[in-house]
Amino acid sequence: xxxxxxxxxxxxxxxxxxxxxxxxxxxxxxxxxxxxxxxxxxxxxxxxxxxxxxxxxxxxxxxxxxxxxxxxxxxxxxxxxxxxxxxxxxxxxxxxxxxxxxxxxxxxxxxxxxxxxxxxxxxxxxxxxxxxxxxxxxxxxxxxxxxxxxxxxxxxxxxxxxxxxxxxxxxxxxxxxxxxxxxxxxxxxxxxxxxxxxxxxxxxxxxxxxxxxxxxxxxxx
Ligand SMILES: [Zn+2]
Numbered sequence: 704x705x706x707x708x709x710x711x712x713x714x715x716x717x718x719x720x721x722x723x724x725x726x727x728x729x730x731x732x733x734x735x736x737x738x739x740x741x742x743x744x745x746x747x748x749x750x751x752x753x754x755x756x757x758x759x760x761x762x763x764x765x766x767x768x769x770x771x772x773x774x775x776x777x778x779x780x781x782x783x784x785x786x787x788x789x790x791x792x793x794x795x796x797x798x799x800x801x802x803x804x805x806x807x808x809x810x811x812x813x814x815x816x817x818x819x820x821x822x823x824x825x826x827x828x829x830x831x832x833x834x835x836x837x838x839x840x841x842x843x844x845x846x847x848x849x850x851x852x853x854x855x856x857x858x859x860x861x862x863x864x865x866x867x868x869x870x871x872x873x874x875x876x877x878x879x880x881x882x883x884x885x886x887x888x889x890x891x892x893x894x895x896x897x898x899x900x901x902x903x904x905x906x907x908x909x910x911x912x913x914x915x916x917x918x919x920x921x922x923x924x
Contacts, residue, residue, distance in 0.1 A: 706845060707813035707837035708798070709761070709791055709806040710754035711737040711745060717833035719768065721783045721822045724776045730768040732819060732833060734789060740764035742892075746800035751839035758803040759794025760856075764892065766820070782884035783822065788891065789833045790818040790860070793853040795845045807845060808837040818857055820864075827868040827887070829860045863895060 713736045721730050736757060744761040766787040772780050791806035793815065798805050808815035817833030867890045875883050 705811065705840045705842050706795070707808045707811075707815075708751060708839045708841055709736065709757035709808070709815065709835065709837045710751045710839050711757060712752065712754040713757070713835050713837060715763070715766075715789050715817050715819075715833040715835050717817070717819060719787075719819045719821050719830075719832050721768065721770070721820075722825050723770065723772060723779045723783070727823050728770050728772075730770040730780075730783065732766055732768055732787075732789070734763055734766045736761070736763070736835075738763045738765075744803065746803075746805075749800035754839075756800050756839070757791055757806045758800065759791060759806045760803070761806055762788055762790040764788055764888070779880055782880040783820075785881065786827070786884040786887045786891070787820045788818075788829075789820070790829070790856075791815070791835075792818045792831075792856045792860075793845065793849065795843055795849055796852070797846075798841060798843055804849075806837075808835070813837040813840075818860060822868075825868075825872065827864040829857055829864060831857070864891065867891065867895075 714734065715736065716733045719730045719732050720727050740763060742762045744758040746756040746758060749756045764787060765784060766789050768780065768784050768787060770780065793809060794804035794806045796804045813836050815835040815837050816831040817835055818829045818831055819833040821828050821830050821832070868887055871883050871886050871890070875886060
């Protein structure tokens with residue numbers, strides 16, 4: 704079965720749940736992959752249909768969120784956008800470019816899901832609520848291990864987002880939601896990769912075989 708691969712031509716559209724005005728409200732999200740705020744995880748020299756191929760773990764930030772909001776709720780909506788993210792978590796380990804597996808669709812027709820930010824009752828979590836349509840076909844299929852890696856990524860990102868969000872909210876009680884969002888964004892973009900690198904190094908130092916080494920290379924990449 705051919706699965707399709709993500710290129711920078713793809714767009715993400717979906718519906719996230721975020722806290723606003725004291726309750727949880729669905730927010731429409733829409734973002735092209737070729738977006739100014741991204742973590743650079745796309746192949747610089749490998750293209751599909753002339754567009755750069757997207758690698759597993761590609762993440763966009765400052766994702767536009769739209770919801771019905773009163774003017775007084777706009778600062779909260781702004782804070783949601785500042786700390787937002789959308790990530791391509793599913794890839795095929797056997798198809799890579801520049802050393803990193805490429806991000807792929809879930810289904811044969813190219814439908815894929817991105818791991819999007821949510822903030823239900825003030826806790827940040829990640830859920831696959833961003834839909835994508837991949838366009839570049841390659842004759843391959845993903846393995847159970849690829850799905851397992853995507854699941855571990857979901858759990859890790861959710862646990863980290865929840866934990867760091869709780870910590871910032873608890874320690875930054877005197878700060879506004881916007882200031883806290885900026886701190887959360889800084890932690891997820893600058894501090895999280897450093898922690899992941901540290902865990903990875905520790906994981907390789909105490910390597911117990913290919914499975915654990917795989918885990919450190921794929922989930923934390
Ligand atoms: Zn969101």
